[in-house]
Amino acid sequence: MKSKHIWAGTIIWLAAAVALFPVIFIAANSFMGGGEIVSRYSPEMLPTNAGDFTSHNIHFVRFGLIPQEPTLEQYRRLLLESPGYLRMFWNSVLIVAPVLLGQCVLAPLAAYGLENIRWKYKEAIFFTYIVVMLMPTQLSLVPNFIVAGWLNIRDSYLAIILPALFHPLGVFLVRQQLISFPKECMEAAALDGAGPFRTYSSVVRPNLNSVVAALLVLLFADNWNVIDQAVVFIGQTYRNPLSVYLGNVVTDEPGMFFAVSVFYLIPALLVFLFGQEHLTEGIALSGLKA
């Protein structure tokens, strides 16, 4: 029995190391100077002749975790000399913040309403929400794109924010939680003379804090990494969220890439560390159970 534990533990810790390694690599390399990065990782000197493909003719990357001369040069350049990156970071905040705020107000309200209305097609509404939720991004981008044309908000953050704000994931998650909420509590509140609004604000909503937190962590991870929507809607480079532009930094300014990446990673890691339990809860709830 004991050895089984050890085997399982070893495999899990190996997997954990694989999961962590890329992040450790990026963080460690962010203390290298620009010159060292170029000399280590530049893709030059590949033989064009297939016959030369023997290992001593190829300039392979010199993979490393420990900088030869640790320096804060990358961070200095990022924070003091590169307003463009700070601006794109701010663009990301401008997109994510309204989505999170809107979802955490609207989703519990809507789920509460949906739970309580009496209409024979009410399950059809919920089913529609699920279908919309499950569609691939590029597919739901088509209606988003058409509406954005009607409202004349293409090339504006609103074209990304508004659809994300109304994305059905929030209502779905909260409702999954509400189904198991004891009906007696709501009825007791009603007997005490509380109307639907009072019942919501003093009985229901306080009990939804944990699922709303789960929703916020999931939405943050998703929207902080927004790429597809920005590629379609946002034209000018400097208006893009940093999540999109990171792909250009890697080729345009490799000497700074690691610091920019760490910079962009930090908010995601902070949200994760504070909300880790909520993240697992949110994922477990998001699994559809028929």
Add this chain to the structure above:
Amino acid sequence: MKKHTFIYWLFLLPSLLGVALFYVFPFLFSLYYATVDNLGDMRFAGLENFADTLSNPLFQQAAGNTLLFIGLCVPLGMVLALFLSICLQRMGRGRVPATLALLIPLVVPSGSIVYFWKVLFDQNGLLRKLLLQAGFSPEIVFQNSWAMGILVAVFLWKNVSYNIVLFWSGLVWIPKTYYEQMALEGAGAWRQFINVTWVYLSPTTFVVLLMSIVNSFKVFKEIYMLYGPYPSTDIYMLQHYMNNQFQSLSLPQLCSGAYILFLAVSLVLLVLFRLQKRVTDTYQ
């Protein structure tokens, strides 16, 4: 109680209007765009656009690549996640910090680690160097057909932990006594897995399968980060096809493509829902 029921519509209304305005209504309306001709005079063209899209070699290539990718990453991701979630259940101390580490890829922005994948997988990257040193011939090491494999690896790194959590939430519901009963009857680990874990986990397995297919479309982020908007044809996916239609502003092409994709995805989901329901009804 009953007289209040219309008030609850007010709670639902903002969300309902938003979903209708940004998703449902324009999608229904896009059927109109999908059936008018491409020349701008909005003449009804029936199913012409659908036929054009389906016979477009680029669309066929994209559909084939997408299917190949789903066919590779969904089963691999599920097996890996099931294995790891069972290990997680069996391991002794340290489960909490290990889970924390396993979940990190889910929140790491795709772009933040793109350099790592490049250093690992590029033509002069670490992996090829190690393969050469291990004695593989240069012809194998430097052939170009690794792109899809690289993509699967990058995608699995980021998304397997989502499945681990889903499997884990199914595993904790299986009563310990079932295993003890099997152990008393002399069943080994494999028999226990087949007769207890696999059976009682099957409703969860369908959930994971469904979510894996849905999530597999998110690979666009990784491809975009690694290869930009125009990747080579062997990893050109339906997502790229759709994206190029956005850029070319051809609504009939875009919308007919969207409807084809919608029908395909809906069909798969419908079949899975049905199967899941049947399995769930059998075991619960």
